[in-house]
Amino acid sequence: LSSRKxxxxxxxxxxxxxxxxxxxxxxxxxxxxxxxAFLELVGRLPTPEQSVMTNxxxxxxxxHGLTPSVxxxxxxxxxxxxxxxxxxxSGLLGLGSVFVGSMEGAAKLVQEGLASQDPEFPRxxxxxxxxxxxxxxxxGHSLHRQEDPRTERLFALATETRIAGPGVALMLExxxxxxxxxxxxxxINATGAIGAVATDLGIPWQxxxxxxxxxxxxxxxxxxxxxxxxxxxxxxxxxxxxx
Amino acid sequence: LSSRKxxxxxxxxxxxxxxxxxxxxxxxxxxxxxxxAFLELVGRLPTPEQSVMTNxxxxxxxxHGLTPSVxxxxxxxxxxxxxxxxxxxSGLLGLGSVFVGSMEGAAKLVQEGLASQDPEFPRxxxxxxxxxxxxxxxxGHSLHRQEDPRTERLFALATETRIAGPGVALMLExxxxxxxxxxxxxxINATGAIGAVATDLGIPWQxxxxxxxxxxxxxxxxxxxxxxxxxxxxxxxxxxxxx
Amino acid sequence: LSSRKxxxxxxxxxxxxxxxxxxxxxxxxxxxxxxxAFLELVGRLPTPEQSVMTNxxxxxxxxHGLTPSVxxxxxxxxxxxxxxxxxxxSGLLGLGSVFVGSMEGAAKLVQEGLASQDPEFPRxxxxxxxxxxxxxxxxGHSLHRQEDPRTERLFALATETRIAGPGVALMLExxxxxxxxxxxxxxINATGAIGAVATDLGIPWQxxxxxxxxxxxxxxxxxxxxxxxxxxxxxxxxxxxxx
Amino acid sequence: LSSRKxxxxxxxxxxxxxxxxxxxxxxxxxxxxxxxAFLELVGRLPTPEQSVMTNxxxxxxxxHGLTPSVxxxxxxxxxxxxxxxxxxxSGLLGLGSVFVGSMEGAAKLVQEGLASQDPEFPRxxxxxxxxxxxxxxxxGHSLHRQEDPRTERLFALATETRIAGPGVALMLExxxxxxxxxxxxxxINATGAIGAVATDLGIPWQxxxxxxxxxxxxxxxxxxxxxxxxxxxxxxxxxxxxx
Numbered sequence: 001l002s003s004r005k006x007x008x009x010x011x012x013x014x015x016x017x018x019x020x021x022x023x024x025x026x027x028x029x030x031x032x033x034x035x036x037a038f039l040e041l042v043g044r045l046p047t048p049e050q051s052v053m054t055n056x057x058x059x060x061x062x063x064h065g066l067t068p069s070v071x072x073x074x075x076x077x078x079x080x081x082x083x084x085x086x087x088x089x090s091g092l093l094g095l096g097s098v099f100v101g102s103m104e105g106a107a108k109l110v111q112e113g114l115a116s117q118d119p120e121f122p123r124x125x126x127x128x129x130x131x132x133x134x135x136x137x138x139x140g141h142s143l144h145r146q147e148d149p150r151t152e153r154l155f156a157l158a159t160e161t162r163i164a165g166p167g168v169a170l171m172l173e174x175x176x177x178x179x180x181x182x183x184x185x186x187x188i189n190a191t192g193a194i195g196a197v198a199t200d201l202g203i204p205w206q207x208x209x210x211x212x213x214x215x216x217x218x219x220x221x222x223x224x225x226x227x228x229x230x231x232x233x234x235x236x237x238x239x240x241x242x243x
Numbered sequence: 244l245s246s247r248k249x250x251x252x253x254x255x256x257x258x259x260x261x262x263x264x265x266x267x268x269x270x271x272x273x274x275x276x277x278x279x280a281f282l283e284l285v286g287r288l289p290t291p292e293q294s295v296m297t298n299x300x301x302x303x304x305x306x307h308g309l310t311p312s313v314x315x316x317x318x319x320x321x322x323x324x325x326x327x328x329x330x331x332x333s334g335l336l337g338l339g340s341v342f343v344g345s346m347e348g349a350a351k352l353v354q355e356g357l358a359s360q361d362p363e364f365p366r367x368x369x370x371x372x373x374x375x376x377x378x379x380x381x382x383g384h385s386l387h388r389q390e391d392p393r394t395e396r397l398f399a400l401a402t403e404t405r406i407a408g409p410g411v412a413l414m415l416e417x418x419x420x421x422x423x424x425x426x427x428x429x430x431i432n433a434t435g436a437i438g439a440v441a442t443d444l445g446i447p448w449q450x451x452x453x454x455x456x457x458x459x460x461x462x463x464x465x466x467x468x469x470x471x472x473x474x475x476x477x478x479x480x481x482x483x484x485x486x
Numbered sequence: 487l488s489s490r491k492x493x494x495x496x497x498x499x500x501x502x503x504x505x506x507x508x509x510x511x512x513x514x515x516x517x518x519x520x521x522x523a524f525l526e527l528v529g530r531l532p533t534p535e536q537s538v539m540t541n542x543x544x545x546x547x548x549x550h551g552l553t554p555s556v557x558x559x560x561x562x563x564x565x566x567x568x569x570x571x572x573x574x575x576s577g578l579l580g581l582g583s584v585f586v587g588s589m590e591g592a593a594k595l596v597q598e599g600l601a602s603q604d605p606e607f608p609r610x611x612x613x614x615x616x617x618x619x620x621x622x623x624x625x626g627h628s629l630h631r632q633e634d635p636r637t638e639r640l641f642a643l644a645t646e647t648r649i650a651g652p653g654v655a656l657m658l659e660x661x662x663x664x665x666x667x668x669x670x671x672x673x674i675n676a677t678g679a680i681g682a683v684a685t686d687l688g689i690p691w692q693x694x695x696x697x698x699x700x701x702x703x704x705x706x707x708x709x710x711x712x713x714x715x716x717x718x719x720x721x722x723x724x725x726x727x728x729x
Numbered sequence: 730l731s732s733r734k735x736x737x738x739x740x741x742x743x744x745x746x747x748x749x750x751x752x753x754x755x756x757x758x759x760x761x762x763x764x765x766a767f768l769e770l771v772g773r774l775p776t777p778e779q780s781v782m783t784n785x786x787x788x789x790x791x792x793h794g795l796t797p798s799v800x801x802x803x804x805x806x807x808x809x810x811x812x813x814x815x816x817x818x819s820g821l822l823g824l825g826s827v828f829v830g831s832m833e834g835a836a837k838l839v840q841e842g843l844a845s846q847d848p849e850f851p852r853x854x855x856x857x858x859x860x861x862x863x864x865x866x867x868x869g870h871s872l873h874r875q876e877d878p879r880t881e882r883l884f885a886l887a888t889e890t891r892i893a894g895p896g897v898a899l900m901l902e903x904x905x906x907x908x909x910x911x912x913x914x915x916x917i918n919a920t921g922a923i924g925a926v927a928t929d930l931g932i933p934w935q936x937x938x939x940x941x942x943x944x945x946x947x948x949x950x951x952x953x954x955x956x957x958x959x960x961x962x963x964x965x966x967x968x969x970x971x972x
Contacts, residue, residue: 005309005475005478005726005727006308006309006313006466006469006475006726007469007473008306008465008466008468008469009306009307009308009309009462009465009466010308010309010727011306011307011308011309011727014392015392016306016307016308016392016393018305018306018465023302023303023305023306023393024303024392024393024395024396025396027302028299028302028303028393028396028397028400029295029299029302029396029400031298031302032275032276032277032294032298032302033275033276033277033280033298033301033302033305033457033458033461034275034276034277036301036302036305036458036461036462037276037461037464039465040305040461040462040464040465040468041464041465041468051275052272055274055275055276056271056272058276058279059266059270059271059272059274059275059276059279060266060267060271062261062266062276062279062283063251063252063254063259063261063266064252064254064259065249065252065253065254065259065970066248066249066252066253066254066966066969066970067808067966068804068805068807068808068962068965068966069804069805069808070249071800071801071804071965071966071969072800072801072804072805072819075797075798075800075801075804075823076797076798076801076819076822076823077823078797078823078827079796079797079798079823079824079825079827079828079829080569080571080822080823080824080825080826080827080830081825081826081827082568082569082825082826083339083566083568083569083572083822083825084449084450084452084453084456085335085336085337085338085339085343085344085452085456085566085572086336086569086571086572086575086822086823086825087822087823088335088453088456089332089333089335089336089572089575089819089822090332090801090805090818090819090822090823092328092331092332092335092460093328093329093332093579093805093809093812093815093816093818093819094328094804094805094806094807094808094809094815094816094819095328095808095809096326096328096808096809096810096811096812096815097809097810097811098807098808098809098810099808100328100808101328101809149257149258149259149267150259150266150267150271152267153267153268153271153272154271157271157272204468206327206471207327207464207467207468209327209328210327210331210464210467213327213328213331213460213464214276214457214460214461214464215276215279217335217456217457217460218276218279218280218283218457219252219279219283221280221283221284221450221453221456221457222251222252222261222282222283222284223249223251223252224450224453225251225283225284225447225450226249226250226251228449230250232248232249232969233797235248236797236800236965236968236969237795237796237797237800239965239968240491240492240795240800240961240965241491241496241497241794241795248969248970249969254970308727309723309726309727310565310723311561311562311564311565311719311722311723312561312562312565314557314558314561314722314723314726315557315558315561315562315576318554318555318557318558318561318580319554319555319558319576319579319580320580321554321580321584322553322554322555322580322581322582322584322585322586323579323580323581323582323583323584323587323812323814324582324583324584325582325583325811325812326579326582326809326811326812326815328809328815329579329580329582329812329814329815329818330579330580332576332579332815332818333558333562333575333576333579333580336562336566336569336572336573336575336576336822337561337562337563337564337565337566337572337573337576338565338566339565339566339567339568339569339572340566340567340568341564341565341566341567342565343565344566475726476554479554479557479722479725479726480552480553480554480557482722482725483552483557483718483722483734483735484551484552484734484739484740491795491961491964492794492795492799492952492955492961493955493959494792494951494952494954494955495792495793495794495795495948495951495952496794496795497792497793497794497795500878501878502792502793502794502878502879504791504792504951509788509789509791509792509879510789510878510879510881510882511882513788514785514788514789514879514882514883514886515781515785515788515882515886517784517788518761518762518763518780518784518788519761519762519763519766519784519787519788519791519943519944519947520761520762520763522787522788522791522944522947522948523762523947523950525951526791526947526948526950526951526954527950527951527954537761538758541760541761541762542757542758544762544765545752545756545757545758545760545761545762545765546752546753546757548747548752548762548765548769549737549738549740549745549747549752550738550740550745551735551738551739551740551745552734552735552738552739552740556735569825570935570936570938570939570942571821571822571823571824571825571829571830571938571942572822574821574939574942575818575819575821575822576818578814578817578818578821578946579814579815579818580814581814582812582814586814587814635743635744635745635753636745636752636753636757638753639753639754639757639758640757643757643758690954692813692957693813693950693953693954695813695814696813696817696950696953699813699814699817699946699950700762700943700946700947700950701762701765703821703942703943703946704762704765704766704769704943705738705765705769707766707769707770707936707939707942707943708737708738708747708768708769708770709735709737709738710936710939711737711769711770711933711936712735712736712737714935716736718734718735721734
């Protein structure tokens with residue numbers, strides 16, 4: 001056996017292998033970065049429809065304005081401009097339970113619901129969260145109260161590419177029940193849509209947060225670029241010190 | 244003015260804007276993740292040829308086997324499996340001067356050479372490094388001694404897409420002079436090829452390391468996925484303790 | 487009001503303030519680093535006994551051999567020797583639920599037990615964990631099966647300094663019940679002892695993990711020092727690649 | 730040989746060893762956290778005077794108000810309150826060339842000066858920096874323009890404890906020459922004082938940044954504690970979004 005220690009990748013004098021593909025011969029110039037993410041997460045290359053959808057999910061997650069994550073990266077760059085990787089890492093560390101990590105919760109809910117094969121799962125989920133005064137992962141957004149524009153686009157694309165399957169269907173059912181039980185508008189937010197779509201793409205919920213981490217690392221690059229020319233971090237510090 | 248604080252991105256109740264584009268309307272479902280990286284770094288969407296080339300560069304950087312970065316991420320996941328972002332960040336922090344960061348040096352050399360408009364730049368660069376017993380950024384590789392398979396592919400693609408321009412030309416000249424001056428085979432390695440191609444894509448050398456950080460974050464996802472099912476970290480610890 | 491934005495610390499042209507103390511006048515040369523940790527966590531300087539105990543807890547946590555955290559820091563240093571802070575941060579990121587973070591669980595258990603004022607708390611805790619086949623935080627250790635040498639020393643010191651109070655007493659009761667219910671030797675491990683002592687020092691459980699992070703950052707310094715002279719990281723990589 | 734892989738620390742069923750000391754028997758309850766830092770960096774326990782001085786240096790570095798590092802840690806905590814280690818790591822990543830890392834430069838200058846055995850080193854250093862329009866590491870401070878209060882205290886303590894030696898003397902000479910050559914007041918700032926004192930404590934310049942990282946990790950604990958009760962991060966985000 002050529003590699004006991006990793007089945008994913010091996011580097012030799014002649015080649016770099018990723019799963020059963022040769023990096024140079026099979027991948028470079030033939031697939032895009034979103035396809036590589038699919039390959040890493042699922043273990044094989046995506047179909048053209050899965051490629052479109054995976055990239056759509058990732059592109060959706062690249063930017064969301066001046067988030068805490070972006071501000072942390074810019075502040076770290078201010079102190080250590082010689083280490084781009086440190087600034088990016090600093091920004092990624094805030095992608096926890098409150099923001100991007102929430103898509104993990106939505107994907108988990110959907111994947112557990114599908115595994116349960118319980119037709120009452122959506123209603124019982126809504127009722128349980130209502131009784132415990134808890135938010136349902138993937139529903140509601142402080143900014144996009146009526147409709148999250150990202151959700152509409154992702155679901156339209158999931159229909160168009162025929163990726164939409166049991167995951168998207170279950171998420172819609174949960175949202176329907178939630179609206180009845182909570183008796184108010186609870187739109188599916190971007191992380192809810194992504195949790196549902198990721199399920200239909202075959203991505204385990206434990207790895208969904210990784211989609212956000214990868215995508216945001218792309219977005220952070222742009223903010224570091226701007227920080228180089230038009231620093232915001234010193235202004236933040238000035239505002240903070242100016243008690 | 245709608246946003247004093249960042250010209251790149253702004254998030255409102257109705258939309259997320261990236262430069263002058265609307266995330267949902269202009270980007271999701273229309274561009275891939277590599278295109279987004281180009282957009283963040285250069286400020287506008289790539290042409291189809293630039294898209295192919297940017298994705299090729301990024302795909303090249305996704306995997307290189309069980310690198311120190313991959314091992315650090317796997318070890319961090321072992322101690323903190325509940326925080327995927329921490330494991331990824333831990334792995335990215337090692338992308339410094341020794342490995343992926345070296346492409347920054349290659350890009351800097353090429354961009355300074357072009358800026359100098361000095362026809363003697365390649366020869367003088369080779370001679371200066373030889374006299375100071377220094378490696379020229381982007382040349383030579385401990386593993387791929389004769390030819391780095393990634394370089395050949397990237398340069399072929401750069402020619403095919405007509406992205407290859409003054410950056411690639413200068414890198415080839417530097418390599419030619421280096422071989423004469425050092426009197427031994429010094430193939431352009433992947434970071435050298437990427438430094439040259441990134442120059443012809445219009446990416447400033449200060450941000451080139453970011454291409455590697457973004458790409459490797461994709462590769463780390465796969466290694467975390469494998470670590471979940473087939474843990475390597477405990478074996479590393481056992482090997483280390485077994486003094 | 488001099489500072490709206492932080493009550494902890496403020497820096498002006500003449501002084502740096504920490505809570506109501508002046509850094510230079512009241513702290514430098516008068517207190518040690520462990521006292522500063524107590525001050526930051528509790529809001530006032532420790533008594534001499536609290537100082538001894540806080541330092542003892544921190545010193546206990548500095549080293550535990552070639553842990554995953556140490557190995558991650560050394561691997562990151564290998565790739566990025568120019569950024570000591572990145573190597574340390576990389577190592578600290580693995581201090582999650584599996585290793586150092588476990589003291590958070592022990593402290594939480596003890597602090598919830600004390601808050602409950604329920605005399606049956608120890609027995610009920612042991613039974614609940616037994617029924618759910620769960621480990622009780624702070625009990626048992628894969629390496630130190632009979633007795634964790636660190637626990638004995640910390641508890642002796644807590645008695646000597648008269649810091650030992652309701653926290654230590656409750657942890658001992660929980661361990662006693664656990665041994666009966668699980669019907670096997672379950673020694674209080676170092677994180678259990680620290681969770682109990684930290685409770686008696688007045689440190690909220692939510693911050694206990696921080697003691698470990700601070701202490702391990704000291705230990706990582708020594709490992710980076712050794713890595714400079716006697717690199718282990720390249721050997722790890724060689725072992726890993728040698729599939 | 731009991732441990733091939735690390736000479737610093739080894740953990741067995743009965744004990745944890747640090748260099749040639751037993752953690753439980755020789756260190757816990759006997760030394761403070763600053764002593765442990767000295768031990769890790771220098772390889773043996775400090776004398777009482779070295780202990781006072783090492784702790785003084787570390788205490789000096791714990792806090793400096795609402796620094797970029799503190800703000801990054803607070804923003805990361807906002808997004809990921811479940812991972813204290815991630816928030817601390819995020820804050821530490823900004824301790825690069827601009828802030829805390831600058832003490833590395835001061836220590837390097839002093840240690841190179843001593844190694845050179847050149848009596849003209851101070852004057853030549855001042856002149857070279859003046860000609861190249863560069864700041865001399867360890868001199869001048871944007872906030873403390875006349876005198877850095879931390880320097881005065883550290884140097885007084887270094888004299889009192891008789892730690893002050895060739896390192897402090899050389900730094901004072903460099904400052905004297907700098908004032909003449911630059912023809913303006915250039916007080917030795919805290920990082921300059923620390924670079925000089927660390928030299929006299931026997932700490933290699935390559936590790937001096939580590940003193941700052943360890944000390945700031947203690948300070949960050951207090952800021953996370955405050956962030957829990959009195960969040961500043963959401964206000965920063967609101968200020969930033971409010972373009």
